[in-house]
Amino acid sequence: MKLQDLDIIVTAPPAxxxxxxxxxxxxxxxxxxxxxxxxxxxxxxxxxAMSAVLRDVFERHMLGQNLENIEWMFRRVYSSGFxxxxxxxxxxxxxxxxxxxxxxxxxxxxxxxxxxxxxxxNHAIRTYTYLYPLPHHEIGAFWTSPEMAAETAVEMVxxxxxxxxxxxxxxxxxxxxxxxxxxxxxxxxxxxKAVREAVGDKADLLFGTHGQFTTAGAIRMxxxxxxxxxxxxxxxxxxxxxxxxxxxxxxxxxxxxxxERLTTKAEFAEVLRQGAASIxxxxxxxxxxxxxxxxxxxxxxxxxAQMAPHLYAGPVEWAANLHLAASIPNLLIAETIETPxxxxxxxxxxxxxxxxxxxxxxxxxGIDVDEAFARAHPYSGDHLHLQMQDDPCDYAHGNAxxxxxxxxxx
Numbered sequence: 001m002k003l004q005d006l007d008i009i010v011t012a013p014p015a016x017x018x019x020x021x022x023x024x025x026x027x028x029x030x031x032x033x034x035x036x037x038x039x040x041x042x043x044x045x046x047x048x049a050m051s052a053v054l055r056d057v058f059e060r061h062m063l064g065q066n067l068e069n070i071e072w073m074f075r076r077v078y079s080s081g082f083x084x085x086x087x088x089x090x091x092x093x094x095x096x097x098x099x100x101x102x103x104x105x106x107x108x109x110x111x112x113x114x115x116x117x118x119x120x121x122n123h124a125i126r127t128y129t130y131l132y133p134l135p136h137h138e139i140g141a142f143w144t145s146p147e148m149a150a151e152t153a154v155e156m157v158x159x160x161x162x163x164x165x166x167x168x169x170x171x172x173x174x175x176x177x178x179x180x181x182x183x184x185x186x187x188x189x190x191x192x193k194a195v196r197e198a199v200g201d202k203a204d205l206l207f208g209t210h211g212q213f214t215t216a217g218a219i220r221m222x223x224x225x226x227x228x229x230x231x232x233x234x235x236x237x238x239x240x241x242x243x244x245x246x247x248x249x250x251x252x253x254x255x256x257x258x259x260e261r262l263t264t265k266a267e268f269a270e271v272l273r274q275g276a277a278s279i280x281x282x283x284x285x286x287x288x289x290x291x292x293x294x295x296x297x298x299x300x301x302x303x304x305a306q307m308a309p310h311l312y313a314g315p316v317e318w319a320a321n322l323h324l325a326a327s328i329p330n331l332l333i334a335e336t337i338e339t340p341x342x343x344x345x346x347x348x349x350x351x352x353x354x355x356x357x358x359x360x361x362x363x364x365x366g367i368d369v370d371e372a373f374a375r376a377h378p379y380s381g382d383h384l385h386l387q388m389q390d391d392p393c394d395y396a397h398g399n400a401x402x403x404x405x406x407x408x409x410x
Contacts, residue, residue: 008055010024025316028100041317088286098292121331122325130165131164153195153203174389177218207233213236236256263288264287280305283312318337334357345373
C-alpha cells in the first residue's frame with residue numbers, strides 16, 4: 001500500500017473564527033483507494049505558500065512510499081536540504097500528511113489509531129475550553145470583562161468542563177517579551193478572582209500569556225496570580241527562550257506550560273532538560289505528527305511531566321490530538337473547541353460530553369469529514385491563521401486582545 005495522491009482544502013470557519021481564520025486540510029489517497037485526512041497547523045506563511053510546501057514535501061519525500069514507513073519519511077523530511085533541525089513550516093506540512101497516514105493505517109486494519117499506538121490508556125479524556133463570549137455578550141467588550149468571563153465560566157462548568165482557559169494579559173506583539181502594564185496585571189488578577197469566585201473548586205483555571213513577557217515581567221504577573229491557584233501559566237516568555245522560561249518556573253508557584261509553537265522532540269527535549277515547563281502542549285498539526293509526539297510523551301514521562309495537547313485549529317487536528325491523548329499514561333488534559341462549524345465538518349463524529357471525550361473504536365481517526373462542506377467554505381483573505389500586532393504594549397490607555405481572530409479585519 002503506497003501513497004499516491006494529495007488534495008489540499010483550505011476551509012474558513014465563519015467569523016469570529018474560533019480556531020483561526022482558516023484550516024489547512026489534507027486528503028491523502030493510496031494506490032489501494034483508501035483515503036486519509038490530516039490537518040496542518042502551520043501559520044508562518046499564507047495558505048497558498050503552505051499548499052506549495054505541502055506538495056513539495058509530499059512529492060519529494062512521500063509519494064510512492066509505503067506509508068507504514070513513517071519513521072523513514074520523518075527522517076527524510078527532517079533532513080531535507082541538509083538541515084536536520086526543527087523547521088516549523090516544513091514540519092507543519094509533514095505533520096498534516098503524517099496524521100493522514102495514521103488515518104489510512106487504521107482504516108486499512110479496521111482499528112482506531114490509538115490501538116496502533118499501544119492501545120487505550122484513557123477511556124475518558126478530560127478536556128478544557130477557552131472562555132468564549134456567550135450569545136448575548138458583546139464580543140468586543142468580552143475580552144476585558146471579568147464579569148462576562150465569570151458568566152461564561154459558570155455556563156461551561158454547568159456543561160461539565162473542569163478546566164477553563166483565558167488570557168486577558170495584554171497584547172501579543174511582534175516585538176518580543178515586554179514588561180506588562182500595571183493595568184494588565186490588575187485586569188488579569190480581576191479575571192482570576194472573578195472566575196475563581198464564580199466556579200469555586202469545580203474547575204481549574206488555565207492562564208494563557210502566549211510568550212508576551214520579559215522574564216521579570218512574567219514573574220511579576222505570575223506572583224500576582226498565585227492566590228487564585230491556576231493550574232498553569234502558559235508560555236510566560238517567548239517560546240524559544242528555554243532558560244528564561246526555567247527562571248519563571250523556578251520563581252512562580254504556578255506550573256508552567258508550553259509547546260503550541262514548538263516542533264519535534266529536539267525542541268521539547270530542551271524544555272524538559274532545562275526545567276522550563278512541567279506541562280507540554282504540542283499541537284500535532286505542527287509538532288511533527290502523532291508518532292513524533294508519542295516519543296515526546298515518553299520523554300516527558302522520564303521528567304515526571306504531563307501532556308496537554310493544544311488546539312487552535314480544526315477538528316481533524318483535534319482528532320489526532322485525542323488519539324495521542326487516549327494512548328499515553330501522562331495525559332493531563334486536552335484542549336477542545338466546540339462550534340457548529342467544527343461539529344459539521346466531521347458530522348458530529350467526535351463530541352465532548354460533560355467535559356470529557358470518549359473515543360469510539362471506529363477505524364482510523366474515527367471522523368467522518370464532510371468534504372463538500374469544507375470545499376463550500378474556502379478561505380479568500382490574505383491574512384495569516386494568527387497574527388501578532390505591530391504596536392507595542394500601551395502603558396497609558398490599556399490593552400485589549402480579541403481572542404485570536406479579530407471581529408473585523410483591517
